[in-house]
Amino acid sequence: MALLLGGAVFVGCGGELQAPSSALPRIGSDGSGPGGRDRPDQPDQPDRPDQPDNPDDPVPGVEPLRFACNPDGPAISQSLRRLSRSQYESAVRSLAEAAVGGPLSGGDDQQLADAIDSVPPDVLSGDEDYPTMVQAVGQSHVDAYQDVALAIADGGAAAAAGRCSGDCPGLLRAMADVAFRRPVTDDEADFLNSALSSGDDGDDLSRGIQLLAQSPDFLYHFEEGEDDSDEVGAFELANRLSFLFWNAPPDAELVQSAASGELLTPQGYEAQVDRLFASARTRTALHGFFEAWLELEEVPDMDENNDKADFAAFAGDDLPGPSLDQEMAEDLLAFVDHVVWTEDGSLADLFTRAVAVPPSAAMAAIYGVEAVGEPVELDPTQRAGILTRPALLAYNQAVTRPIIRGTLARVRLSCADLGLPDMMDDIQLGNQDPGETTRQKVEDLTEVPGSTCQGCHVFINAFGFALEQYDALGRYRSVERVFAEDGSISATHPIDPVADTPVDGEMRRFESAVDMSEALARSQDVERCFARHLFRHSFGRKDDMQLDGCTLEALRNDIHQGAPLSEVIRSIAFTPEFRRLQEDYE
Amino acid sequence: MSSIRRIGRRHFLAGSAGLLGVPFLTSLAPRRARAQSRPQLRLVIMGTDHGGVWPEHFYPEPGAETVVNLYGPANSTPRHDMRWSGLQERIEGGQAILSETLQAASDVLTPNRVQQMSVLRGVDVSTYLGHNRASFSGNFGANDQGRTLHSLQVQTIDQVVARHPDFNKSPVKERSLHFASSYGISSNVRHSASAARVNGSVVPVQATNRTRELWSRLFSDQGGSGDTPVIDLVYEQYRSLTRGAFGDARRLSGSDRNRLEAHLTLVSELQRKLNTTVVCDDVPQPPDIRDDIDALRIAADLYVAALRCGASNVGVITAAGRNISADGGWTNWHEQIAHNGGGNRTSSSFNPEFQRINYRAQRRFFEEVFMRIVSGLDVEEADGETYLDRSLVLWSMESGDTTHTNFSMPIVAAGTAAGFFETGRYIDFRNLENQLLSRSQVPTRHPGILINRVLGNILQGMGVPPEDYHGELQQVQPNEFNNGARGYGVVEYHRDNFWQQYDLEDDIWPRHHFNDGDVLIPGWVRDA
Numbered sequence A: 001m002a003l004l005l006g007g008a009v010f011v012g013c014g015g016e017l018q019a020p021s022s023a024l025p026r027i028g029s030d031g032s033g034p035g036g037r038d039r040p041d042q043p044d045q046p047d048r049p050d051q052p053d054n055p056d057d058p059v060p061g062v063e064p065l066r067f068a069c070n071p072d073g074p075a076i077s078q079s080l081r082r083l084s085r086s087q088y089e090s091a092v093r094s095l096a097e098a099a100v101g102g103p104l105s106g107g108d109d110q111q112l113a114d115a116i117d118s119v120p121p122d123v124l125s126g127d128e129d130y131p132t133m134v135q136a137v138g139q140s141h142v143d144a145y146q147d148v149a150l151a152i153a154d155g156g157a158a159a160a161a162g163r164c165s166g167d168c169p170g171l172l173r174a175m176a177d178v179a180f181r182r183p184v185t186d187d188e189a190d191f192l193n194s195a196l197s198s199g200d201d202g203d204d205l206s207r208g209i210q211l212l213a214q215s216p217d218f219l220y221h222f223e224e225g226e227d228d229s230d231e232v233g234a235f236e237l238a239n240r241l242s243f244l245f246w247n248a249p250p251d252a253e254l255v256q257s258a259a260s261g262e263l264l265t266p267q268g269y270e271a272q273v274d275r276l277f278a279s280a281r282t283r284t285a286l287h288g289f290f291e292a293w294l295e296l297e298e299v300p301d302m303d304e305n306n307d308k309a310d311f312a313a314f315a316g317d318d319l320p321g322p323s324l325d326q327e328m329a330e331d332l333l334a335f336v337d338h339v340v341w342t343e344d345g346s347l348a349d350l351f352t353r354a355v356a357v358p359p360s361a362a363m364a365a366i367y368g369v370e371a372v373g374e375p376v377e378l379d380p381t382q383r384a385g386i387l388t389r390p391a392l393l394a395y396n397q398a399v400t401r402p403i404i405r406g407t408l409a410r411v412r413l414s415c416a417d418l419g420l421p422d423m424m425d426d427i428q429l430g431n432q433d434p435g436e437t438t439r440q441k442v443e444d445l446t447e448v449p450g451s452t453c454q455g456c457h458v459f460i461n462a463f464g465f466a467l468e469q470y471d472a473l474g475r476y477r478s479v480e481r482v483f484a485e486d487g488s489i490s491a492t493h494p495i496d497p498v499a500d501t502p503v504d505g506e507m508r509r510f511e512s513a514v515d516m517s518e519a520l521a522r523s524q525d526v527e528r529c530f531a532r533h534l535f536r537h538s539f540g541r542k543d544d545m546q547l548d549g550c551t552l553e554a555l556r557n558d559i560h561q562g563a564p565l566s567e568v569i570r571s572i573a574f575t576p577e578f579r580r581l582q583e584d585y586e
Numbered sequence B: 001m002s003s004i005r006r007i008g009r010r011h012f013l014a015g016s017a018g019l020l021g022v023p024f025l026t027s028l029a030p031r032r033a034r035a036q037s038r039p040q041l042r043l044v045i046m047g048t049d050h051g052g053v054w055p056e057h058f059y060p061e062p063g064a065e066t067v068v069n070l071y072g073p074a075n076s077t078p079r080h081d082m083r084w085s086g087l088q089e090r091i092e093g094g095q096a097i098l099s100e101t102l103q104a105a106s107d108v109l110t111p112n113r114v115q116q117m118s119v120l121r122g123v124d125v126s127t128y129l130g131h132n133r134a135s136f137s138g139n140f141g142a143n144d145q146g147r148t149l150h151s152l153q154v155q156t157i158d159q160v161v162a163r164h165p166d167f168n169k170s171p172v173k174e175r176s177l178h179f180a181s182s183y184g185i186s187s188n189v190r191h192s193a194s195a196a197r198v199n200g201s202v203v204p205v206q207a208t209n210r211t212r213e214l215w216s217r218l219f220s221d222q223g224g225s226g227d228t229p230v231i232d233l234v235y236e237q238y239r240s241l242t243r244g245a246f247g248d249a250r251r252l253s254g255s256d257r258n259r260l261e262a263h264l265t266l267v268s269e270l271q272r273k274l275n276t277t278v279v280c281d282d283v284p285q286p287p288d289i290r291d292d293i294d295a296l297r298i299a300a301d302l303y304v305a306a307l308r309c310g311a312s313n314v315g316v317i318t319a320a321g322r323n324i325s326a327d328g329g330w331t332n333w334h335e336q337i338a339h340n341g342g343g344n345r346t347s348s349s350f351n352p353e354f355q356r357i358n359y360r361a362q363r364r365f366f367e368e369v370f371m372r373i374v375s376g377l378d379v380e381e382a383d384g385e386t387y388l389d390r391s392l393v394l395w396s397m398e399s400g401d402t403t404h405t406n407f408s409m410p411i412v413a414a415g416t417a418a419g420f421f422e423t424g425r426y427i428d429f430r431n432l433e434n435q436l437l438s439r440s441q442v443p444t445r446h447p448g449i450l451i452n453r454v455l456g457n458i459l460q461g462m463g464v465p466p467e468d469y470h471g472e473l474q475q476v477q478p479n480e481f482n483n484g485a486r487g488y489g490v491v492e493y494h495r496d497n498f499w500q501q502y503d504l505e506d507d508i509w510p511r512h513h514f515n516d517g518d519v520l521i522p523g524w525v526r527d528a
Helices: A085-100 A106-116 A139-162 A168-180 A186-193 A201-213 A234-245 A252-260 A266-278 A280-293 A309-318 A324-342 A347-352 A361-367 A402-412 A438-446 A461-469 A513-521 A524-539 A549-560 A565-574 B012-020 B025-037 B157-162 B211-219 B228-242 B254-274 B293-309 B333-342 B352-377 B451-461 B466-476 B478-482 B497-501 B504-508
Strands: A479-483 A489-494 A499-503 A506-510 B005-007 B042-048 B066-069 B081-086 B090-092 B095-097 B103-105 B117-121 B177-180 B194-198 B201-205 B314-319 B380-382 B391-397 B411-414 B425-428
Touching (some): A085 A106, A085 A168, A106 A139, A139 A168, A139 A201, A139 B254, A168 A186, A168 A201, A186 A201, A186 B228, A201 B228, A234 A252, A234 A266, A234 A280, A234 A565, A252 A266, A266 A280, A280 A324, A324 A347, A324 A361, A324 A565, A347 A513, A347 A524, A347 A565, A402 A438, A402 A461, A438 A461, A461 A499, A461 A506, A461 A513, A499 A513, A524 A549, A524 A565, B042 B157, B042 B293, B157 B194, B157 B314, B157 B466, B177 B211, B177 B293, B194 B254, B201 B254, B228 B254, B293 B314, B293 B352, B314 B352, B352 B391, B391 B451, B451 B466, B466 B478
Parallel strands (some): B005 B066, B042 B314, B042 B391, B177 B314
Antiparallel strands (some): A479 A489, A499 A506, B066 B081, B081 B425, B090 B095, B391 B411
């Protein structure tokens, strides 16, 4: 099977699908069937296969996701997790502020930022398509942790020494409470005091701060519970809650709630959940989730090819500025914020709402509106939800990438496990024939009846074909313009967005991108997939569809019922799993 | 026309021992003692993505060839003729030229330096490459395939060497240096090209893409930071925690304890570094730049300075095509250049301009990074020998003779590693008798030698005896090791559908390729 990503040659996955090959859509000997039709001679008069005779007959496809809920099942065994890079950065700033006794100065903040820059970025697990942070710590982490520790101490030791008032051990212990995100024990305090030995308060506290910033309790999420309970303790719960919503250590009020025991009461807990959740910090922190879910870091540098005649002619008045890629990402996040927080929208709304909050005039122009920084309703026949946003459509060439777009919908948003393609060296981006549409070129390459490529691409291409209604800048279009290298238009073709592909095991025909988005908004695969992404973000680990089945199913059910997405996110704090302690202690 | 001279091989018994089930490693024991008596060696490994430079643009024209049977005497079986000829540059317009890719200014690529280099052709990887980060350094599992190969991660050879107890003759500031440009799919700083085994687990060794950070690690505080008391306390804190200190409340699972033990190992290494003083000449602080050819040049200079003063003896550099391009940025190097210019030359969509852009970028890397390091080391160290004489500087790519293919990984080497390797040769391991791969778009493709054997030879050249690197294969694939597999790298045949048209195990790389993985390679290793 060939999986052509953005014109790249990825060939394979035929026969390597997770689903048995017998479950794949049948391709007729005449080339009919999904993706198997012969390409029509006239692109504006497509010869489409018939819909399945009986729409009730399930059309086999990729194996659907299934969650198995066993309330009496064992807790998952989970190794000690380190703080993610963003969590670490928040924790560093908390400790630095504790050291200086208040907000950081601009200089100290910059010094910290420079030091933190040397901390390796988190790497996502390479064994699947869903993001799970690789937990391994390497030498470069440990070296960088030391650099950051020195930077915190450089900025904070003198200020801390000035506040010692003859009790540096007491001050160090107070900072340790912040660093460890819980009250330190007397044994721990005694150990930390061994750093205070030079007789110079400044030097002593510098060493103490460095020690704190490299401590296991600072760098890892320790959870040990209390007594023989199978639930986390009060401070551990405070940490879980704070990192869930703010991706940062608990603030003083949450710590106080844990210390007083109030947090372990139903009322006290709900009050803290409500307080944290209502904070603007939650929205900001959740941007990290949406950025990861939608892979917003993949938005290309849009101005990269401004000097190429074909791209410049294609872009016209919308020639990208240097920050258009960031503006596209901001635009999508502003849309998500608006739907989730302002409209109390559901997951389905994220796939269907025709509203935008363009962050710049350039983005407004792409949508064909004038409003900037405020919600504006778009033409609902042209835009529907996230898949029709420029950030997920953009490419910095004059051509689109239907396979990249289709893969996002099928793999990223539907969690289909298509495997990875073979790597053949004899297939390339489709030919440059201006007489063919981009769709036709992709079909030529990946949907040859009987080819190994076809097996996977019947699940991918249709989404990309529907999204051909948007050009490489994300502008709505009804005609594809083919540009020659010198910028002249060598051909124009009408867009043919109609495509067939299985959704939830049933064959669907998309009449348009909006129609496709509405189909995905109702897809149970999409609902389950989102539940998995949200689980992984919330619990900081890979989900297990069996052992975590109850939590996943609860999330899926709320999503399916159309609950506001904000409520779905908030509900995580009330799942039994959220308080559950890992097993496997010695 | 080549003149061909056939010679046999002196180490037939050793080479066939694996087939016969006779342990021959004991015969290598004296080598260990000899390795320990060798001078300080240095290893630099460089990789660029994505490959796909066609053979005619990368390899020199062969001269008079010497032909030997790679697997035994000339007339024995298995029969696999390989060949070498002398490297000879030609001068045109101030350029010394070995090939379209391998060329540089004639005062950089001097005749003397050409004679200290080797170009290897026909070094194959038996399994999936796709997008990989470290196939050229032994960790085939660091790729985008997932599943099978990901479970077969091993540490890269730079880490095997850097962590070998006999390698560093005196304490180093950094066991290994890692610099990368950040935009490549494979050379991304997020996807380290190196991996180390720490407490049983293979973990990435992260590169930096910042010149200032590289400098800072090496030269900002040559006398040690003076903060060792703190790191001693940090170490004690982790050690105490793993041993149950700080009260009974600290309950740790076995896996938690392993994770902390691994962290403790890394703190110990940091402790060692902070306690190490290496005196280098004053190396001025460079500008803080990243991700372009200037950054790579500075990194090369810093590597040279570090290698010459003993701050480190191992270095790895990886670079993305867009960062070394001589023809514009090409954000999407992968799609625009690597595929449309590095794949099927018979396709109607093939654009020869993209192939040209590809090899011009690789040429730029060769001249401005690889040769910069080679030139920097081509300075007398002691006893009439240069640093380069006692080094092995390697450059390879992500892919072989076309983008994503695992045949003929291009390899250029410089330095003899104190007389271990032959130089001044263009060595071709392809078995020209085997025509099974000679498809139309790559008419020169023939099965060659497996990289597992090349990597095993490199490790031996760096003074790591086979018994000291076998542990990786034994740990990851004990059955394969027990079945006689040797060399460095796992035993895995390509499983994708496309390759199933070939019987890889019988027709392309029969099992003896793996089993002879420790055997020294004729034509490249002097004692072979």
